[in-house]
Amino acid sequence: MEYFAQQVINGLQLGFVYALIALGYTMVYGIVRLINFAHGDVFMIGAFIGFYTIERYHLPLALVFLSAVAGCTVLAVLIEQLAYRPLRHAPKIASLITAIGVSLFLEYFTSLRQVFGPNFYSFPRPFPVVIWEVGGILVTNIQAVILVVTVLCLLFLQFIVFRTKMGRGMRAVSYDYVTAGLMGVNVNRVISFTFGLGAALAGVGGVLYGIAYPQVNTFMGFMPGLKAFTAAVLGGIGNIPGAVLGALIMGQSETMVSAYLSSTYRDGIAFVILILVLLWKPTGILGAPRAEKV
Amino acid sequence: MLLTIEQVNVYYDNLRALQDVSFVVGKGEIVSLIGANGAGKSTILKTISGILTPRSGKILFAGRNLVGIPQHRIVRMGISLVPEGRGIFANMTVLENLEMGAYTRASRQEVAKSIGKVYTLFPRLQERSSQPAGTLSGGEQQMLAIGRAMVARPDLVLLDEPSMGLSPLLVREIFRLIREINEEGTTILLVEQNAFMALSVAHRAYVLEAGSITLSGNASELRNDSKVRAAYLGDVME
Numbered sequence: 381m382e383y384f385a386q387q388v389i390n391g392l393q394l395g396f397v398y399a400l401i402a403l404g405y406t407m408v409y410g411i412v413r414l415i416n417f418a419h420g421d422v423f424m425i426g427a428f429i430g431f432y433t434i435e436r437y438h439l440p441l442a443l444v445f446l447s448a449v450a451g452c453t454v455l456a457v458l459i460e461q462l463a464y465r466p467l468r469h470a471p472k473i474a475s476l477i478t479a480i481g482v483s484l485f486l487e488y489f490t491s492l493r494q495v496f497g498p499n500f501y502s503f504p505r506p507f508p509v510v511i512w513e514v515g516g517i518l519v520t521n522i523q524a525v526i527l528v529v530t531v532l533c534l535l536f537l538q539f540i541v542f543r544t545k546m547g548r549g550m551r552a553v554s555y556d557y558v559t560a561g562l563m564g565v566n567v568n569r570v571i572s573f574t575f576g577l578g579a580a581l582a583g584v585g586g587v588l589y590g591i592a593y594p595q596v597n598t599f600m601g602f603m604p605g606l607k608a609f610t611a612a613v614l615g616g617i618g619n620i621p622g623a624v625l626g627a628l629i630m631g632q633s634e635t636m637v638s639a640y641l642s643s644t645y646r647d648g649i650a651f652v653i654l655i656l657v658l659l660w661k662p663t664g665i666l667g668a669p670r671a672e673k674v
Numbered sequence: 675m676l677l678t679i680e681q682v683n684v685y686y687d688n689l690r691a692l693q694d695v696s697f698v699v700g701k702g703e704i705v706s707l708i709g710a711n712g713a714g715k716s717t718i719l720k721t722i723s724g725i726l727t728p729r730s731g732k733i734l735f736a737g738r739n740l741v742g743i744p745q746h747r748i749v750r751m752g753i754s755l756v757p758e759g760r761g762i763f764a765n766m767t768v769l770e771n772l773e774m775g776a777y778t779r780a781s782r783q784e785v786a787k788s789i790g791k792v793y794t795l796f797p798r799l800q801e802r803s804s805q806p807a808g809t810l811s812g813g814e815q816q817m818l819a820i821g822r823a824m825v826a827r828p829d830l831v832l833l834d835e836p837s838m839g840l841s842p843l844l845v846r847e848i849f850r851l852i853r854e855i856n857e858e859g860t861t862i863l864l865v866e867q868n869a870f871m872a873l874s875v876a877h878r879a880y881v882l883e884a885g886s887i888t889l890s891g892n893a894s895e896l897r898n899d900s901k902v903r904a905a906y907l908g909d910v911m912e
């Protein structure tokens with residue numbers, strides 16, 4: 381029983397990080413109907429920014445997060461403007477292939493020696509680890525940080541989407557961008573903002589991931605990216621609470637599979653879930669079946 | 675003239691949808707564009723509001739050429755389009771839809787005032803203000819679309835087939851409201867297939883055929899024009 385509870389805690393830790401990545405997939409999809417495969421790599425860049433700002437510059441944690449947020453936001457806005465915007469009116473497949481291209485570019489370019497380098501680097505601990513025992517379950521201060529930071533991010537996101545003008549613009553564009561434009565919404569700006577917002581969350585996720593699983597590598601974004609994407613599909617792509625729910629489920633299933641079956645299957649479970657969802661309910665748990673607009 | 679369209683040509687890829695279209699709308703007028711399915715009526719409105727860009731020609735609004743100005747800035751300049759099929763945000767409430775109409779406006783009090791005004795014009799919207807807009811009837815959605823355009827406080831409203839899919843009673847109601855909005859000082863460019871209603875509410879009208887304007891005149895003249903009667907009014911007799 382304690383073992384199970386321990387796994388739930390571990391699964392939560394993973395699920396929260398996936399949630400931060402999944403939100404970017406789902407928001408961008410909601411706005412431009414594009415699966416931004418480069419998103420996992422933006423998360424990787426966030427982790428590396430965390431790595432450098434802690435290791436080299438010894439910045440305080442808040443500034444580490446801010447640097448990752450700033451770096452990832454700028455990167456994602458550039459990617460959107462340079463790579464995706466010119467293809468906005470081209471067939472969907474063009475943007476999809478471009479997204480894969482951008483992803484590979486980020487992975488291989490950054491693995492050059494002159495950039496981040498090809499190796500695995502151990503992520504420095506930004507604070508000493510404290511372990512608490514609560515009723516036989518071990519909880520670390522890392523998990524507490526992940527919980528607090530993620531919840532703050534979700535509240536911030538909730539505020540942006542439902543309480544600001546930009547958020548209203550996002551909801552309108554995601555429903556129907558032509559009509560949104562007729563209301564005076566600057567659709568291009570909303571799209572840039574959405575990419576930036578998603579990337580900011582992924583940047584935070586990257587730093588948290590580095591703290592929790594202290595190793596970075598330029599290909600580290602692939603698997604978490606894929607799992608977060610699965611989480612977004614599972615929750616209902618385009619649906620914000622759905623992405624969080626899907627991510628929590630992904631975190632649990634992965635942890636449970638490695639705890640009770642074998643850690644060999646931990647990545648496989650993501651694919652199994654993805655395939656099952658696509659077969660059984662492609663709109664996901666919370667996604668409303670809605671006619672696709674073209 | 676508030677709006678002057680000069681020699682406008684619009685293409686969809688290689689298909690020419692508008693051919694040297696020229697017409698004017700004066701301040702305070704209701705002008706109707708009538709024409710059959712596919713004549714290019716919606717294309718004209720989309721071009722004025724910046725969704726489509728003409729290949730050649732000018733669109734002057736209060737003296738400024740709108741060609742090349744992005745859609746969201748044209749709204750700020752004072753032109754609101756009520757699109758064909760209404761373009762309601764079905765997932766938002768009635769009130770949120772109205773607030774979307776005020777997206778370009780800064781002052782919350784002013785916006786609240788405008789929304790209040792829309793509610794007096796359309797009391798049914800007020801009763802349903804917190805209802806998801808997708809659950810409104812077709813007529814109510816049309817009222818919402820018009821109300822939402824009014825909240826932006828436009829100088830010129832472009833209406834694309836407001837009578838579409840409505841019962842005769844509702845059509846008359848909508849046209850009464852159009853006249854009311856006009857009497858309060860808003861200029862209206864109205865696109866209709868329901869030529870009879872369009873000609874009864876408008877001051878002037880243009881007839882569009884296969885992308886070109888073929889007839890123009892005062893609405894009352896056109897109503898008695900034999901060609902118009904044959905082509906667009908059928909055998910409607912008063």
Ligand SMILES: Nc1ncnc2c1ncn2[C@@H]1O[C@H](COP(=O)(O)OP(=O)(O)OP(=O)(O)O)[C@@H](O)[C@H]1O
Nearest residue numbers: 686689691709710711712713714715716717718867
């Ligand atoms: N997106 C598009 N791509 C290609 N052709 C189009 C497109 N939209 C309209 N057309 C064509 O342009 C012409 C004018 O269309 P438009 O929608 O302006 O007609 P309309 O007068 O509004 O007709 P209706 O009364 O049916 O709404 C039609 O021949 C139509 O097929």
Ligand SMILES: [Mg+2]
Nearest residue numbers: 715716717758
């Ligand atoms: Mg039309």
